[in-house]
Amino acid sequence: MGFEDALQRVGSDGLYQRAFTIFGAFACIVPLMQNLASIFTLKMYPMKCNYGNGTLVDDENYCDNCPSFYESVPEVEGSYTIRNHFNLFCEREYLGELGNTFFFIGLACAGAVGGVFADHYGRKPLGLFSTSLMTVCAIAAPFMPNFWLYTVCRTGVGLGIPGLYNGLFTLLFETLDTEKRSSYYILIIQGWSSGVLFTALFGYLFPSFIYYEVAMGIGTIPVVLVTLILPESPRWLWVMGKRKAAMRSLNKIAKWNRNEPIGMSELATLMGMEEDNRRSKRVKAEDAVSEAQRKPKESAGITELFKHKYILMATVVTWFNWFSVTMCYYGWSLMVGDVGGSVYENLIYGGAMEIGGRFVVLFVADKVGRRPFAIFLTWTVTVCCGVAAALVAMGKEGSTALMVVGMLGRSFISWSWDILGLIMAEYPPTPVRVIISGTTSTWSRIGGIVSAQFTTIGRWNTNAPHFLIMAITFVAGLSCFIYPETQGLTLSDSMLEADTYIRDNFGCCRGNQSEEKDAEVSMRQLEQRENEDC
Structure with a gap:
């Protein structure tokens, strides 16, 4: 852990980390709501067939008896789902679940590549891109003119969710004190469970899927705005050879934690001291342990x-x-x-x-x-x-x-x-x-x-x-x-x-x-x- 001394200097368990944890818990809420959104947006309401007299059909075989045009009758005033909006009944009923499947396909695809992106381009860019994609697609989805464009937007929301975790959460954990990571994990994951409560709240407040999905998109906007002002991971910047950028990132953390800013010479000294300490410990260990314990590291793959x-x-x-x-x-x-x-x-x-x-x-x-x-x-x-x-x-x-x-x-x-x-x-x-x-x-x-x-x-x-x-x-x-x-x-x-x-x-x-x-x-x-x- 070549950056532990520098993090201790600016604060690895201070106001910045605690505020970030609250932010991280909040950022978990909307992704969980997006995962469970179909509970309300795909809800099936009673149907009315277009016989010309508006007769409500209760027959279980209405799909065989009704004309080709159907209109839903909401059981609650103002209720409106994508089944109403895109006429997903009878022979088109399966399309609702198919569209939700594409949402999860987006999750799977993004989960496989998000970590690689973060390692090459940074944690913050991935988090910012992912949350922005979630916001735009969530707000745009209910206004799409047909079901397939709606599904494209929902897939975009799915693509954004894994990047939020791979980007923002890695960004937080790389600035934490090692002994505190488990405690911070518990607090952040509670935001995920809180999303279940907000799913029920939004479903009650917004019976129309249009307002429901727009509300979820708006709920992601604060995450985007906060991500804009977050410093990039100083650990990642240092490993990538961006020394000055790492120092600026550390100083932002120091400011939050009410510590004095760190200069490049002090940062270099801290890193050098730690390297000397590690080298000294390694020399002593080589004199005290067996050959087996000095076996070289195995390659990853x-x-x-x-x-x-x-x-x-x-x-x-x-x-x-x-x-x-x-x-x-x-x-x-x-x-x-x-x-x-x-x-x-x-x-x-x-x-x-x-x-x-x-x-x-x-x-x-x-x-x-x-x-x-x-x-x-x-x-x-x-x-x-x-x-x-x-x-x-x-x-x-x-x-x-x-x-x-x-x-x-x-x-x-x-x-x-x-x-x-x-x-x-x-x-x-x-x-x-x-x-x-x-x-x-x-x-x-x-x-x-x-x-x-x-x-x-x-x-x-x-x-x-x-x-x-x-x-x-x-x-x-x-x-x-x-x-x-x-x-x-x-x-x-x-x-x-x-x-x-x-x-x-x-x-x-x-x-x-x-x-x-x-x-x-x-x-x-x-x-x-x-x-x-x-």
């Missing part, structure tokens, strides 16, 4: 995954699990109006449960371990979905019991997301940690694409989405046994060490191992590295 089968197994499980939880979370969220009760109440209660429960979940995970808790959470979702399917089969679609089970199931999915995120950050070795994170993000977006079809599947069979969630969360829970227990695990810099650790912790919880077993594993790893060096 996705091919490294395929050279170490246990890391690869854990990574495939990670891809599958993130695909699964994303598909189930958004799929169940998009069905929120079908689980009984008021859609507004379901979102509010569910969002509140996610926010409050997240602190408890992270606390418990630190006590019982990541892996057993991840298994418990995913299998609890399986049970909740089984109960929901039974209630639907008993004809209790609108019951309070189904509403409660639905909220619990979605909350447990959200919490399992948090624990799986911790595991993903902790088990990979340094040479492939970023690669695993990036590829996992892409698989997560693919899960979002599938989730857009849950309402279509539900029309085919009311319980089909429940059966799908039951099956995939049960398999996800089983797959978690492949993970090593990562609670309290020191991050590894060695592919061999990480691969050996996963192998030796396969199929049982690390908490059941004795300290002697841990010491034996560590000794075997060290001996293996020494033999390779010889």
